[in-house]
Amino acid sequence: MALLEVRDLSVVFQRKGEAPFHAVDGVSFDVEPGQTVGLVGESGCGKSVTSLAIMGLLPKRGAKVTGSVTYDGTDLLKLSDKQMRDKRGSELGMVFQDPLSSLNPVVPIGLQVTEVLERHRGLARKEAMIEAKDLLDKVGIPDPNRRLKEYPHQLSGGMRQRALIAIALACRPKLLIADEPTTALDVTIQAQILSLMKELVQDLGTALVMITHDLGVVAGLCDEVNVLYGGKVVEKAMRHRLFAEPRHPYTHGLLASIPRLDAPRGEKLTPIKGSVADNIPWTSACAFAPRCPNALDVCRSVTPAEEDQLGRLLRCHNPVVPGTPAAEEVPV
Amino acid sequence: MLRYTIRRLVQLVGVVLVLSMLLFAWLRLLPGGPVSALLGERATPESREALTKQLGLDQPIFVQYFKFLGRAATGDFGVSTGVQPGDSALEIFLQRFPATIELSFFAILIAIAVGVPLGYLAAKRRGGWFDNLSVIGSLIGVAVPVFFLAYLLKDVASSALGLPSQGRQDAIDATRVTGFFTLDGLITGEIDATLNALEHLILPAIALATIPFAVIFRITRAAVLDVLDEDFVRTAESKGLTAPVIRRRHVLRNAMLPVVTTIGLQTGALLSGAVLTEKVFSFAGVGQALAIGFERRDYPVLLLLIIMATIVYVVVNLLVDLSYALIDPRIRTR
């Protein structure tokens, strides 16, 4: 049995006087222990909301969550607020995108690390401090004793993210969710952080859900990849397979828009036209249709169903033919 | 930090000098001036002229001003003509200042004690009936003239609750040490005197608290709303921390920063409000002296008290700024 089974997860935001907004629409995926699963998509595709829904961090009012999130045999969505608090931080860890804003500016780093140890492992402040020092050490923060007393603004961006990772891993969670952990960082530091995470996850045997818009990150880290669009998984496959032959036009587009060093000189990058704002609801169409180079009439009138194609899940009426190179053939 | 403090203090000296000059000049230019105040207009032209000479009011105004500064340097700010006729203005200030500090302190205490929790709750329940109700309540609080509310408290609440409605203390034989009646009792062991003084503080402090309360409430609410949207609160939640820890350590500790600044700014409102409240409750503080001074045109006292109010206001705000640096590590450790 998988460590985490997300089944048919939907999140609907409802504001008074406005039409309900389906941020996540029937998402399902599994995470095996020790496995790294990627959730990929542009901003607004529902990947962050999915992670927050798993962690139970969505606002109680205004966000309606349905489906099930089974972690270690228990449905997290059915847990009480208190039970959920017990799980968060201890069994479920999370690393956020912007390390500066995700750390409390007026609380020293040390306390921000120790409070989670005190909370879940019942350590006294002193013991927790010692452990915190080890943790900072482990995530590669030099001079941890001094850093413990410092405030977030005194640390560099990379160090802040390391600190956040230390916090998230403090109680050795079985599942770690990382929401764009490198987006806010310099490129050189991104790589360091990614390799750190990879290392730690392997050491601790922690399962990782990596949320990103950056396929580069996925390529380096993930075992399985879920591509989200408009709140639905449009394509799911093992990493190699997905990168080798993307079937969904969206995945295809995403890959095509990455500059490649091995591409012939002079080859044009092919951005996906339009933006998320052009979405149409999934209700009786494919949300991607307005932007899709492969769109057919049926795409605008019938919601595509999820199809299992030999371990690859695909939601498309007119998938890309394997082997199709990007660009040239796609009418722009 | 030190340089900043010094700069602000130098600025304050400048402001006080300019202000005192303006006030002084204006008072001298008023028809009548000190001569009228003293002679009460009984003045025949002869006696008016004689007194003008006697007081040196025939000299050029800047000469008079420098003389005034010279006297002021020795603590002589003139003699009261209406508040406590014959007493030196400085004495009146020194004697009444503790009363106003006491009153303002309790008022701000009440305002914080009610305003912060209410503001927090309203923010947590943003858009709910509790939120709407308390926001409208605070707006009404702003719209009610303070002295009207004070009268309501005095005439209705005082008899209903059996609380005294005038003065700082009953005529009990209390020993005076500091001029702070609530403290004096504690120092001398005359607990009854402290309790009595506290009883006298309740109603005026509530009346005075309405202004800072409304502001503190609204700032707290806004600040908490801002903080609740912050990523680090989500981080704290993701750590599974208990609600009280999140509230205290992560939400309030951040949300209090703007509130602290507001409290400094409220000193101004408190000083102005004290004029009205102390008048209603016959509370012998600086505010009452100002109210009587305005009513009876006691210019020497007004001059000193207005300058003192300015100094207090500026200094309190400076202190708040400095304490802000202490509580906000981003500024402290820069």
Add this chain to the structure above:
Amino acid sequence: MVHSVTARRRWVAAIGFLSVSALALSGCAQSQRDAGSGGKEGGTLTFGAAGAPKLFDPFYATDGETFRVSRQIFEGLVGFKPGTAEVEPALATKYEPSADGKTWTFTLKEGVKFHDDTDFNAEAVCFNFNRWYNQKGAGQSDAVSQYWLDNFGGFATTPDKPSLYKSCTAKDAKTAVIELNEVTSQFPSVLGFTSFSISSPDALKKYDADNVQAAGDAFTYPAYANEHPTGTGPFKFGKYDKANNTVELVKNDAYHGTKAKLDKIVFKIIPDETARKQALKAGDIDGYDLPNAADWAGLKTDGFNVAIRPAFNVFYLGINQKNNPKLADLKVRQAIQYAINREQLVKSQLPEGAKVATQFMPDTVNGYNKDVKAVGYDVAKAKSLLAEAGATDLTLKFYWPSEVTRPYMPSPKDLFGAISGDLQAAGIKLEVVTKPWNGGYLTDVDNGISDLFLLGWTGDNGTAHNWVGTFFGRTDNRFNTGASAWGATLAADLAKANSEPNEANRTKLYEEINKKIMDEYLPAIPISHSPPALVLKSDIKGVVPSPLTDEKFGPASKG
């Protein structure tokens, strides 16, 4: 003409905002009087004062709060019979003038000691007179020795400003002879003013009593005035607790007359009128002065003793003939008199016991003419008089004062409202101006800028001169009576009456003057006499309301 000058200036003696009559007089009569009828001994009387006393030396005092306190501590050579304006002996048991009226011999009470245990005798009396006469520097200022300047004129060192006082001789220990430079009907009653109380010469010297300094905008007073007032009265100065805003007087156990029943008097300073009322109701104080007339009924219902003083004032609508020639016409002034519904005004706006004024003095003053009747309210008559005078489109500049209440004028705004309503109903157009009492009103009225104005007078003593003499003794007064031919006549008649030594003749002269003023001159419209009151708890006995606000707490008792 020392008196007419000074008298003219007396009318604003009080600081307007205090709403306290500062024209308080003194003297002490306790020793002579059948004091108290067995009230309880001991206890503390707490009296609510409207303001802080400026100082405690009555000679330099101008404010009612100082007088209220110092009249308990000090006594003068003469005093006023409780509840009246009649002079009676006090520290002097007997006093008589010489034939020419310029030399007065005072026989002093024996065995009297000051609070510092020194003896009261003729030496002490002369010491006091000479102290007053020999004021120097700041002590001569109008703002300091106001009562002396107003009543005795100049000082030893001011030859250009003659003094009424000439000399004082101690013939023997109990006989003091005082010589004056002129005859006046005011003497010796002026000696009943609290200002002219006798202080201990020792204490005066010891505490540097004459060391008044002009400092900046004001004057500073020596230790005597601030901390060591030493008189002969039934109470001694205790302390002035500024933190608690109280002045304490304690019983003088060595008092020469009937000793005080109270152990202590505490004057608690409560500047706010409403707060005084609440303090009384709460039992914090035993009484206060000048309760708002609107509160009298309520206070009585609550069981308090509202002691109404005999009305010793007059409120009038002043008319200045200077700027509007129509006002020089008697018919126009009479029209104004007819237009005002004084009955209604007294009934609606003034306190209980107020009366319509028929002339410029109350009936308790010698020279009051009881045959003069108030003309009734008659709008038609007013209109026809205006028509006769060709003044149908009369527009008048009407001044009324803000920031003041006076015993004769409890609420100037309301009185103005009523009077202006009446005048407008009679077809007189008004151009209304309001200014603060001390901030331009009085100057403007004196400078004759207004056509109509509201003013009044609280009497200092029972002589007619103090009333009509004050108003019309000069021709350049604020009514500008000099503009009419009769103005000079009236001034001359008044001067003649004042210097008439025979009392019966004098009274007759004043009665005639009063009739003429009302029938032939009508320089202004007298409106009302309204009594000020004093409110006390019902268990306070022995306080006699005085027309001069000269209440002594010596005979008072509590419980």
Add this chain to the structure above:
Amino acid sequence: MALGVSKKEKIDGLAETAGVSLAASAWKRLKRSPVFLIGATIIGIFVVLSILSPWLAPQDPSVPMLIDQVVKARNEIPPPQPGHLLGGDLQGRDFFSRLLVGSQQTLIVGVGATIIGLTGGLILGTLAGALGGWVDSVVMRIVDVMLSLPSLLLAFSIAAMFARPSQFTVILAVSIVQIPVFARLLRGSMLAQRHSDHVLAATALGVKKGAIVFRHMLPNSLSPVIVQSTLVLATAIIEAAALSFLGLGNPDDRLPEWGQMLGDVQNVFDTHPHLAAWPAICIIIVALGFTLMGETLREALDPKNRR
């Protein structure tokens, strides 16, 4: 070193709510806001009443027509009776008519104070913000001195300085206090715009400085000014009442004003509470109306709230 958020910075912060482009979306949100509509309704009624009150009032508010029922000695005032809905005041004038007509003077005080404060602030703020340099320094020093006094206390002091109080001095006292607030507001918003693209563009195109200030910068600074004006309308009315209460108000009450009516009856508050309660309620409602409008406007015009 910027420590904390000073009063000044707060005002400057408000200035950032500028932007004409906001107006349309703000208006859309306002129309939906019940709170704004309540405020606007209150103010609408108030303004209409104050304009029409001289014709609506059943009696002449300055004539003591019921004086025969006033007995000061027994503290009696005319009770409600036919033709006199709320009875009479201390001078026997029709109280209801005075309340009604009082709205007019109250509006005059509020609007007068706001206009003077705004004009003063406009001049100072525009000078400082548009010209910068030493003009800015001088103007801001003046503003700083004014801001270093608690505002209401400053208003009291100014009022006490006038030898002869009147309606005008009340308006002046209340308005002078607002000048530095408006000045800072405008300056802040102008400074922000001086370096903004549209101003730079206009300058680059050779548009005259005056034209830039008046056609480009001022209009863009309007929305925070509108918000502040609405709030000042409320405070002016309340502060005018406080001035009357301290005896610094207009002594002439032939034309009634609510603050004056309230401040003047302090001595009979316990015996005739209705004389104070009615004007007080009127003040509270109108001040609340302005505040509700101002606060909702502020929120609507705040770019942060555009979601």
